[in-house]
Amino acid sequence: MIFFPAIDLKDGQCVRLLRGEMDQATVFGDDPAAQAKAFEDAGCDWIHVVDLNGAFEGEPVNGAAVDGILDAVSIPIELGGGIRNRETVDMWLEKGMRRVILGTAALKDPDLVKDSCAAHPGRIAVGIDARGGKVAVEGWAETADITAEDLARKFEDAGVAAIIYTDIDRDGLMKGPNVEATLKLACAISIPVIASGGVSSMDDLEALKIAGDGLFEGVISGRAIYDGQIDPGEAASFLKGESV
Numbered sequence: 001m002i003f004f005p006a007i008d009l010k011d012g013q014c015v016r017l018l019r020g021e022m023d024q025a026t027v028f029g030d031d032p033a034a035q036a037k038a039f040e041d042a043g044c045d046w047i048h049v050v051d052l053n054g055a056f057e058g059e060p061v062n063g064a065a066v067d068g069i070l071d072a073v074s075i076p077i078e079l080g081g082g083i084r085n086r087e088t089v090d091m092w093l094e095k096g097m098r099r100v101i102l103g104t105a106a107l108k109d110p111d112l113v114k115d116s117c118a119a120h121p122g123r124i125a126v127g128i129d130a131r132g133g134k135v136a137v138e139g140w141a142e143t144a145d146i147t148a149e150d151l152a153r154k155f156e157d158a159g160v161a162a163i164i165y166t167d168i169d170r171d172g173l174m175k176g177p178n179v180e181a182t183l184k185l186a187c188a189i190s191i192p193v194i195a196s197g198g199v200s201s202m203d204d205l206e207a208l209k210i211a212g213d214g215l216f217e218g219v220i221s222g223r224a225i226y227d228g229q230i231d232p233g234e235a236a237s238f239l240k241g242e243s244v
Contacts, residue, residue, distance in 0.1 A: 001209055001239040002218030004048040004078070004194065005039045005225055005232045007032055007069065009062040011053065016223040025052075028226040033068035040073045042233035045240075046098075047077045048164075048196075048220050054082020055103070070096050080127050080164070084109070089116045093123055101164060103127035104137040107144055110154055117159040125194075126155055129166040133181065136168055148181075149188040160191050162217050167197040176204050177219075179211050192217035200224045205235055 008015050014029040029035050036047055049069060053061035060066075060082045069077060079092055080101030089112075092100050099122075105112045106126045117124045129136045130148045137144060152163050165185050167178035177198045186193040192215075195208050199221040208219050219239060224230040 001212070001216055002046055002194075003044060003205075003232065003236040003239045004046050004218050004220040005044050005235075006048045006050065006196075006220050006222030007035055007039075008050045008052055008222060009065050009081075012062060012065050014226075015052070016226065017052070026223075032065045033072035036069040036077075037072045039232055040075050042231075042236070044232050044236045045075055046218070047073065047075065049077055049079045050101075051079070051081030055080070058082055058084050058104070060088060066092075066097075067095070078125060080125075084112075086112060086116060086119075089120070089124070093120055099123050099125050099161060101125045101127045103129065106155070107135055107137050107146070107151060113155055113160065114158045117155075121159055122161050124160055125162045125164055126152070126160050126191075127164045127166070128152060128185075129168055130181070131168040148185050152185060152189045152191065156189060156191065162192045162194050163189065164194045164196055164220070166220075169197075176200060177208060179207055182208070183211050183215070186212060186215040194218045194220060196220035199230075201229055202235065202238065205230070205238060209239060 010025055013027050014032050014035050015025040015027050017025050039047055051062045076098035078099040079097050083100050084105050089100050102113050128148045131143055135144045135146050135151050165182050175198055182195045194217050225232050
């Protein structure tokens, strides 16, 4: 399994939100590129980046910060937030982004997901964020009347590289991930699942590793790293099955 340290961008800074609320942001750093380099130096194999402003506004906002991250590291990066059309998908992939994440677009424009997968095999992920089991979109500001499993099934044959599943009710609270809901989704589809939301300790990583063996591609964590609860290098080695 892969450990994905998260860099969430708001107004050019590294932040974390509580339950996806933009007015509940804690700033952890003002140099996203340096943070990305620190993750690479620690031994992480991927970095998960989200343009939070972009997710709310429907178009890229923190482009300069993302460009800085791309320039700073050589490991693959996946990016979500504000990617709602083919031009934006193509732009980021051409700039060197390894994978882009379509969230709101997956619900509101599923053809964009399918067309992008056909054009960029293996480089499109779908982000499914759920509140109370139902899919939330537009930067988590709206909740749709569809379950995570039903939305994911729409892309079974599209060639999606991964489903990134976030339980919003756990996100940023440091209370542990929703292992049951994540496993339920992973068992319902053939697409690899990446777990996100509430991962706050090595015990949480162990629980996800045991539950998701062969089903989960990896785990995302953000706040726990910045709070010193998870060492990114140790986490990366642990999920890869290396001794730490």
